[in-house]
Amino acid sequence: MKIVYDGVSFSYPSKTALKNVSCEISPGSVALVVGHNGSGKSTFLKLMNGILKPTQGDVRLEDVNTRDKRVSELARYCALSFQNPDDQLFASTVMKELRFGSENIMGDGSLVDAVSGILHLEDYLQMNPLSLTYALRRLVAIGGSMAMDTPILALDEPTSGLSQREKAYLGSLISHSKSLKKTVVIVTHDLNFLLPFADDILMLSHGEVRYFGGRDNLFDRNDVRQLMAGCGVRYPIYARMSATLGAGKYCYEGKELIDELIKRKAGAAQRTNGQHQLEGA
Amino acid sequence: MLISFKDFSFAYSEDLAPALKHINLEINEGKSVVVSGLSGAGKSTLCLAAADSLSSYPAAVASGEILRRRDSGSIGGTAIVMQNFYAQITYLRSTVFEEVAFSCENNGLPRDEIIRRAGEALEKIGIEHLADRNPLELSGGEKQKVVLATALAMKPTLLILDEPISQLDPESAAHLADVLAELKKEIALLIAENDPYLTLKVADRVVVLSEGEVIADGAFGRILEPGIEEHVELPAWTRCVSEAVKEKHPDMEDSTKRYELSYKSAIAALRGIR
Ligand SMILES: Nc1ncnc2c1ncn2[C@@H]1O[C@H](COP(=O)(O)OP(=O)(O)OP(=O)(O)O)[C@@H](O)[C@H]1O
Numbered sequence: 056m057k058i059v060y061d062g063v064s065f066s067y068p069s070k071t072a073l074k075n076v077s078c079e080i081s082p083g084s085v086a087l088v089v090g091h092n093g094s095g096k097s098t099f100l101k102l103m104n105g106i107l108k109p110t111q112g113d114v115r116l117e118d119v120n121t122r123d124k125r126v127s128e129l130a131r132y133c134a135l136s137f138q139n140p141d142d143q144l145f146a147s148t149v150m151k152e153l154r155f156g157s158e159n160i161m162g163d164g165s166l167v168d169a170v171s172g173i174l175h176l177e178d179y180l181q182m183n184p185l186s187l188t189y190a191l192r193r194l195v196a197i198g199g200s201m202a203m204d205t206p207i208l209a210l211d212e213p214t215s216g217l218s219q220r221e222k223a224y225l226g227s228l229i230s231h232s233k234s235l236k237k238t239v240v241i242v243t244h245d246l247n248f249l250l251p252f253a254d255d256i257l258m259l260s261h262g263e264v265r266y267f268g269g270r271d272n273l274f275d276r277n278d279v280r281q282l283m284a285g286c287g288v289r290y291p292i293y294a295r296m297s298a299t300l301g302a303g304k305y306c307y308e309g310k311e312l313i314d315e316l317i318k319r320k321a322g323a324a325q326r327t328n329g330q331h332q333l334e335g336a
Numbered sequence: 337m338l339i340s341f342k343d344f345s346f347a348y349s350e351d352l353a354p355a356l357k358h359i360n361l362e363i364n365e366g367k368s369v370v371v372s373g374l375s376g377a378g379k380s381t382l383c384l385a386a387a388d389s390l391s392s393y394p395a396a397v398a399s400g401e402i403l404r405r406r407d408s409g410s411i412g413g414t415a416i417v418m419q420n421f422y423a424q425i426t427y428l429r430s431t432v433f434e435e436v437a438f439s440c441e442n443n444g445l446p447r448d449e450i451i452r453r454a455g456e457a458l459e460k461i462g463i464e465h466l467a468d469r470n471p472l473e474l475s476g477g478e479k480q481k482v483v484l485a486t487a488l489a490m491k492p493t494l495l496i497l498d499e500p501i502s503q504l505d506p507e508s509a510a511h512l513a514d515v516l517a518e519l520k521k522e523i524a525l526l527i528a529e530n531d532p533y534l535t536l537k538v539a540d541r542v543v544v545l546s547e548g549e550v551i552a553d554g555a556f557g558r559i560l561e562p563g564i565e566e567h568v569e570l571p572a573w574t575r576c577v578s579e580a581v582k583e584k585h586p587d588m589e590d591s592t593k594r595y596e597l598s599y600k601s602a603i604a605a606l607r608g609i610r
Pocket residue numbers: 067068069070071072090091092093094095096097098099138472473474475476477478503505
């Protein structure tokens with residue numbers, strides 16, 4: 056489902072959080088939202104599922120303007136997993152938490168089993184979410200949103216509090232969402248982990264858009280480092296290593312980088328071999 | 337010695353598996369200990385134990401002991417920023433400045449000392465611009481910074497931080513790592529954290545927990561080995577070299593260390609592939 060922000064501004068009573076934000080997120084794509092603390096990322100997501108309505112401009116999910124629908128109606132389009140999982144959890148068991156949205160809002164629990172499998176929650180289904188560790192509470196909250204099976208999945212800092220094991224589960228969940236053609240919007244500080252999944256990047260600074268566009272286009276820009284620095288973001292480590300090592304392209308994860316280096320080496324060897332043959336002939 | 341765990345074990349209740357098993361650990365002034373491990377390994381429980389905050393679990397079962405230097409238990413002696421820091425903001429004050437000052441106010445410090453400390457803490461964490469804002473009306477990362485500043489303002493001798501950069505933007509996380517690297521010269525730090533970049537900058541010692549037990553304890557560079565690798569996050573460059581060595585990439589020098597923590601050396605090793 057396509058998401059359009061059209062000149063969106065939002066002010067809390069005491070603070071303007073977003074200024075004239077415009078962007079268009081394509082159906083089935085994964086977009087990352089980055090920016091410094093207080094730059095407006097969470098506000099951006101809350102406008103998407105209608106908890107907040109724009110002070111100016113419009114947010115449209117396909118052709119539905121969020122102004123025209125109540126939050127309960129918008130829940131059919133967009134499921135949001137909060138920055139603090141404890142703001143979201145309320146059911147007495149993990150199973151009920153996963154089933155709630157999927158049954159009450161979308162009327163079909165078909166994703167519940169898949170989600171509990173992908174996130175490795177099977178052993179906890181009968182437990183009270185609030186008795187679990189922070190990382191598990193976050194996975195349950197994310198799982199509950201995913202299980203709603205909405206066309207749009209919005210995640211606010213989903214890697215925060217997860218160790219590498221749960222991050223891998225989250226990675227599988229994002230890939231699964233993608234295969235189901237969901238549009239996924241993720242607020243994150245963890246570019247090192249999430250860049251491999253991204254199609255588009257939205258960069259915010261003080262409530263304004265500094266960049267919106269394709270991931271690869273961003274890294275092709277000469278000013279990418281300055282852009283990132285201006286948004287409190289560090290230049291991703293694999294991109295830095297790719298540049299230092301002279302890999303042919305920007306790599307977004309370690310394995311890709313090593314494969315690229317090996318490919319370059321093989322290519323170089325082939326070229327020298329070819330030369331030797333020519334010289335021999 | 338500031339605090340010392342002697343064969344300490346702890347379970348939240350009789351029918352739950354122990355969260356900590358036979359912990360022996362000493363923390364000293366001028367040293368920083370980073371606790372790593374997968375979620376559920378016991379990191380947060382260890383932090384709470386060090387902060388003497390486990391007494392609020394009535395059904396808990398504990399054995400062994402935790403020895404503390406006498407003054408480390410007094411107010412201002414130990415400060416903790418919990419994983420769920422949201423619950424630590426009192427919201428009894430209408431500005432961030434007052435919220436941060438409140439922790440010192442409780443200690444009965446003179447007014448001008450309180451004001452000085454609160455101002456200093458806000459500046460250290462880089463949130464002077466939030467001083468007049470209402471703590472209720474902040475973003476997640478801003479709230480985490482307020483709680484961090486509150487802990488600093490108490491000027492503790494033992495500072496315990498449970499995942500202190502979980503909601504910070506990368507620039508702020510790097511800044512906090514610098515602040516902590518400076519702070520550890522004076523006080524003791526106990527930090528539960530898996531972020532390898534913070535660990536590299538701050539840790540004198542890394543303690544790795546698995547299912548409540550200490551499975552490694554020592555300098556970051558010394559504890560890394562195949563059985564430990566799954567429990568700690570490696571810096572990206574270390575991971576790359578480690579993968580290449582594991583795959584026995586023919587272009588890697590035989591002398592390449594499997595765990596190369598220095599960025600420069602890791603890049604040099606990877607140049608072998610180029
Ligand atoms: N309820 C509120 N009332 C007033 N101002 C608020 C409120 N919530 C957030 N703000 C302010 O709005 C701005 C944007 O906040 P938002 O939560 O969207 O930031 P964020 O990018 O998600 O930050 P973080 O990375 O810290 O989570 C900030 O300046 C914040 O202080």
